[in-house]
Amino acid sequence: MKFGIVVFPGANCDHDAYHAVKHVLGESAVYLWHKEHDLQGVDAIILPGGFSYGDYLRSGAIARFSPLMNEVISFANDGGLVLGICNGFQVLTEAGLLPGALIPNVSTKFECKTVRLRVENTDTPYTGQYEEQQVLQMPIAHGEGRFYTDPETLGLLEDENQVIFRYVDSAGEATMAINPNGSLNNIAGICNKERNVLGMMPHPERACEAVLGMADGLGLFESIREYFTVSA
Amino acid sequence: MVKALVTVHYKEGILDPQGKAVNNALKSLGITGVSEARVGRHIVLNFPDLSRSDAKAQTEKACEKILTNPVIEDYEFEIVEEEA
Numbered sequence: 151m152k153f154g155i156v157v158f159p160g161a162n163c164d165h166d167a168y169h170a171v172k173h174v175l176g177e178s179a180v181y182l183w184h185k186e187h188d189l190q191g192v193d194a195i196i197l198p199g200g201f202s203y204g205d206y207l208r209s210g211a212i213a214r215f216s217p218l219m220n221e222v223i224s225f226a227n228d229g230g231l232v233l234g235i236c237n238g239f240q241v242l243t244e245a246g247l248l249p250g251a252l253i254p255n256v257s258t259k260f261e262c263k264t265v266r267l268r269v270e271n272t273d274t275p276y277t278g279q280y281e282e283q284q285v286l287q288m289p290i291a292h293g294e295g296r297f298y299t300d301p302e303t304l305g306l307l308e309d310e311n312q313v314i315f316r317y318v319d320s321a322g323e324a325t326m327a328i329n330p331n332g333s334l335n336n337i338a339g340i341c342n343k344e345r346n347v348l349g350m351m352p353h354p355e356r357a358c359e360a361v362l363g364m365a366d367g368l369g370l371f372e373s374i375r376e377y378f379t380v381s382a
Numbered sequence: 383m384v385k386a387l388v389t390v391h392y393k394e395g396i397l398d399p400q401g402k403a404v405n406n407a408l409k410s411l412g413i414t415g416v417s418e419a420r421v422g423r424h425i426v427l428n429f430p431d432l433s434r435s436d437a438k439a440q441t442e443k444a445c446e447k448i449l450t451n452p453v454i455e456d457y458e459f460e461i462v463e464e465e466a
Contacts, residue, residue: 208451215448244451251453253392258399298396298454332397 151378153179154192156222156238158213163199163235163355170355171196175371184216193378194231195222197238199291199353209252209294210240219245231275231374232347236292239339239349248342248349249307250299252292256332260293264364265330267315267338267352268322274314274345275377279369285322286315286366288352290330295351297333297340304334315339315350384429386441388459390450391422425449434461 153171157164164181172179180190189195202213213219219241226232226247234242242248255261264287269280280286299307307313315338319328324336331351339350354367392398400421408416427444429437438461450457 207448211448211451243453249453251451253396253454254399256397256399258403300453332399 151177151193151375152191153177153194153196154182154189155179155196155198156182156184156216156218157198158184158200158202158216158237158241160202160204161198161200161237163237163353166353167196167198167235167355170358170367171371174358174368175375177375182218184213184218186218187221189218189221189225194233194374195225196355197222197232197234197241198355199236199238202237202241205237205294208240208244210237210242210244213237213241214244223247226342226347229344229346231378233276233370233374234347234349235353235355236290236295236351239351240294242347242349247347248340249303250297250340252294252351253296253298254294255292255296255330257330260291261295261330262291263289263330265290265338265352266318266320266322266328268318268324270313270316271311271341273311274341274348274373276341276348276370276373277314278376279373283322285318286357286369287364288354288357288367289364290352292331292351295331295333297337297351299334307337307340308335310343312340312343312345313337314341314348315352383464384432384434384437385462385464386427386429386437386459387462388425388427388441388445388449388457389422390425390445390455390457391420392454393456396454434463437461 354370357364357367405419
């Protein structure tokens with residue numbers, strides 16, 4: 151299967167994502183320059199972490215209007231798999247492919263550490279290889295990761311099981327104390343109603359190899375491959 | 383020249399950590415009487431060739447399309463004329 155990694159000016163996890171899917175997962179991968187209009191026949195798109203356009207105005211606000219985003223939005227609307235990691239999640243909310251917004255952490259600090267995530271729903275193309283309620287470890291690195299939305303939308307996200315990852319403590323509980331950024335309901339990742347678009351603040355692509363200290367993120371990419379292989 | 387002075391701020395009810403930090407600093411400096419500080423963004427758009435009403439229409443479009451995120455932010459703006 152072929153992954154496409156979108157490269158915005160200021161992206162800094164594009165190589166990590168490329169490495170994870172190409173060298174660790176062992177699938178093919180190409181970079182997609184934000185000024186192009188050609189998705190090069192990819193089967194899944196990754197919007198990587200970083201600081202696209204320096205996070206000017208709002209995180210993801212300017213990247214959302216990159217030429218290539220027109221194709222990414224059509225691809226997503228046709229059911230294509232689009233994964234937004236960190237800044238990529240911010241771009242997806244700005245583009246309206248996911249509800250809500252990511253706003254500055256309550257701590258006012260850039261939070262860079264390892265967190266625990268609970269898998270809330272394994273019935274998605276991104277989590278099929280995990281166990282329900284499995285607790286994963288991954289790094290976060292963001293200043294604006296507080297998921298916010300109006301109460302009505304939040305209720306819908308919960309009712310429709312669109313909350314995919316939640317920040318939890320070592321006992322697997324989603325406590326306020328462990329919440330690294332003040333996200334509503336400890337939300338770390340959500341998907342759209344159709345489940346083909348996922349946005350998450352933690353970095354699975356930086357947690358794919360034991361040598362890096364964490365390999366829990368690999369399951370997410372394996373899930374994508376499994377989903378693609380079965381549905382193709 | 384016609385200018386738009388745009389102010390963008392978080393909607394009421396959204397915790398503004400920057401504002402909170404500013405408020406704490408005010409307190410420690412002995413500036414009293416402030417119940418809350420909120421930090422927003424100020425954007426100036428210069429329209430050298432547009433009339434006031436055209437500038438207003440363009441500014442509204444800019445605010446809706448990119449300058450603000452309606453999920454979290456409100457905006458207001460003022461059109462002013464300054465000698466070039």
